[in-house]
Amino acid sequence: MFLPGLYIIIGFILLIKGADWMVGGATALAKRKNISDLAIGLTVVAFGTSAPELVVNVVASYQNYPDIVFGNVIGSNNFNLFIILGVVGIILPVSVQSSTVWIEIPISFLAALIIWILANNFFLVSHPVLSRFDGIILLFLFILFLFYIYRQMKKDVSIQTKSVDNKSLFTIWGLIALGLTGLVAGGKIVVNNAVEIAQLAGLSEKIIGLTIIAAGTSLPELVTSLVAALKKNSDIAIGNIIGSNIFNILLIISLSAIIHPVNYNPAFNTDLYLLLGGTGFIFIAMFTGKKKKLDRWEAGVLLATFVLYTIYLVSKEN
Secondary structure (H helix, E strand, O other), X not given: OHHHHHHHHHHHHHHHHHHHHHHHHHHHHHHHOOOOHHHHHHHHHHHHHHHHHHHHXXXXXXXXXXXXXXXXXXXXXXXXXXHHHHHHHHHOOEEOOHHHHHHHHHHHHXXXXXXXXXXXXXXXXXXXXXXXXXXXXXHHHHHHHHHHHHHHHHHOOOOOOOOOOOOOHHHHHHHHHHHHHHHHHHHHHHXXXXXXXXXXXXXXXXXXXXXXXXXXXXXXXXXXXXXXXXXXXXXXXXXXXXXXXXXXXXXXXXXXXXXXXXXXXXXXXXXXXXHHHHHHHHHHXXXXXXXXXXXXXXXXXXXXXXXXXXXXXXXXXX
């Protein structure tokens, strides 16, 4: 079990560095093309921090590991919401803009609700599965979300940027190529060795996906949000988390289902209820004080809830 564990660590390093290289290269390319910092943050950075989940899920879907497909995304979203936002909120009470409260948090809630409805096939006789058609529906919703982002960018008065990046085109494309290589190689290493550990330890793919893989692929979001919190930039901190959760469900799950229909284990419903409850809690928390913000005690509730739930999950396996 030592070697598979070591390979997983190597895989995570490749995933994180791959995402870092890809975002760095893409950001430099965007600046050369005079794309605004706002556009970079809403598109390149959001996609970059979700890239590890995307690669892991594409590999898992292609190799037909459905519990890792769902476990990675649902687990990552819960990790983002409860652990990352909990830690960030304890460091710095997180203030949020009205658009995030009234639009992006509800979109995140609706995305989780839609995946719950589609995956359970409540209105069909067939077994729970996320079909290719379901994947197309989710992808269409993701395109609508991108259109919303585009509209927000058009409204932003600071759409132009004067920032310059001095990297050569050779260096930029080299970073992007290295990043993609690291992501693909890291994703394959993580999936294959996580499955091997699950089999050796008698743990289910579901638990591995919800814990080890989910936490590992959420490391880019963790680093980004912690740095934003330390710099007292709460908009980036919460925007990164909510945006990543929307990306994970509407883009990553949709592509996974289009590649290969994904059988759904109804045991994931409990994890989805946790995600829906946590998102609803954050929405309500915005109105408990004088300002729209997540206070330290509310962040502590998020953190404690996830720790207790993880202990419960692992104890069920024993």
